[in-house]
Amino acid sequence: MATFRGGTPPAGREVLTDTNPYGSRTLVVEGDEASSVAYLCDPHGVVHGAVWLANHIPAPETVDLRRLNAGLPPVMPRGGTRHPAGRPPLDPARLEVLWFEEGDGVALFEDGELLAVIPGWADMEHGLPGYARDAIGETPFAWPLEEAMEGLGPRVARARAYWAWRRTEGAWESYLRYVLAHLDATVGPAGRYWDVSEGGLPTVGVTERPAVPGRDYAVLSTVGMSCQRMPQVEQYIDRPDAYARVELAFATRGDPRDAARLFLWLARYPWRSVTWLGHGHTARWYHDRAGFPVPGGYSGVLMLTGLGHLPDPSGLVFGGDSVRWLWLVPVTDAELGTAGHDLDGLAWRVARRLPV
Structure with missing residues (x-):
């Protein structure tokens, strides 16, 4: 089954990095001309969770194994994305990172709208990716965020309230x-x-x-x-x-x-x-x-x-x-x-x- 590869993040254009307040996890958003992906890494750069974010080219019918084998970020197949024609690359100025209170999970916003969540239970080795706004169905690269909002929505709201209080x-x-x-x-x-x-x-x-x-x-x-x-x-x-x-x-x-x-x-x-x-x-x-x-x-x-x-x-x-x-x-x-x-x-x- 095609899936994210473990180890360190594939080589790509670094869009954004942000480390949690405890110094134990870093969110790395990377992309190239074809797609963008977010990785949750430890201080040694080892990836513990990942989620596809967007395609920037027309989606292929099936997984492009050549990209995966070359260590490049995956491109979501046509059946797994809300934007099969692709969308513009991510602009770091329009992105916001919100860490969960525990520090083991993170939410990513674009223009104030929830774009993706990598929870603490994301596990690449067991085929559990993060959740993406533009994902359709459960794929090895992302699960649909909309279908998980009943559980994730309160978690994200609690995280925002917690850090707002902590900064008071x-x-x-x-x-x-x-x-x-x-x-x-x-x-x-x-x-x-x-x-x-x-x-x-x-x-x-x-x-x-x-x-x-x-x-x-x-x-x-x-x-x-x-x-x-x-x-x-x-x-x-x-x-x-x-x-x-x-x-x-x-x-x-x-x-x-x-x-x-x-x-x-x-x-x-x-x-x-x-x-x-x-x-x-x-x-x-x-x-x-x-x-x-x-x-x-x-x-x-x-x-x-x-x-x-x-x-x-x-x-x-x-x-x-x-x-x-x-x-x-x-x-x-x-x-x-x-x-x-x-x-x-x-x-x-x-x-x-x-x-x-």
Whole structure:
């Protein structure tokens, strides 16, 4: 079956490039005298999603395999385009890019009208292209945008509303006060605060909740991860509204500044790596084991929700979604190896390892 080729985008005239606010995906619109195509690429230039946008010459009756084999953008066959005679090339001055809140999908507008969408679930290897305004029927190069608007329309509208809010003066400060007040009420009074954003989005901080009478350990929590949905959740979870926003937490009797390095490691990971974090997920420490922020010979963390012996920060809602707190439980190399086939048993054995 003729389809887009993987790897890097074919050679063509670059019409437009735009990188998402997290730096993890770039939209590349390319074309030649025959057609224009959009590619969704990672920072290494590898294509993760693609969609045909338009023909600029009369459409052939069948797929031009010679173009594909030469690595050129495909020309849509006559039966798959609303403009079989072709249309003028795209003018970058008339194009607008709108990234989804998660950063894994993108919408492209022409003169204010939706031209195409490459959602996060687009998958070239499995024959799932993006959606194009001028496409007719489901082809390997594009699916019809009009038929998908019931689902994509609200997503695009939500993305526009989100970024409009995010650019509003005082938006982050208002969100920060909201989350900190929630933690004041559910965990305890605030101590120190560290910014672990390292510049750029997402903006994330770490708030310390020092020991108090009746709790002889400090609780640390991220603040800012829940300000934007994580990528990819909807591909694995039927109700992403209950799982797409998280914060991370840790409990320690040691120096909170050491434990805070866990958040420097993981707080921006979902958006940088275009993935998500949830209950039962694990992460292996990326340096040598001796450098792990918590003593004890640990090699990574197991993420768990609802640890009954620790404070319960649940109950926060943002953007209409529930926010889940994931406790970072340190685990050994051997325990990381068992998580995939005995998660419940591992969780039962290590849950009370916190506070460390």
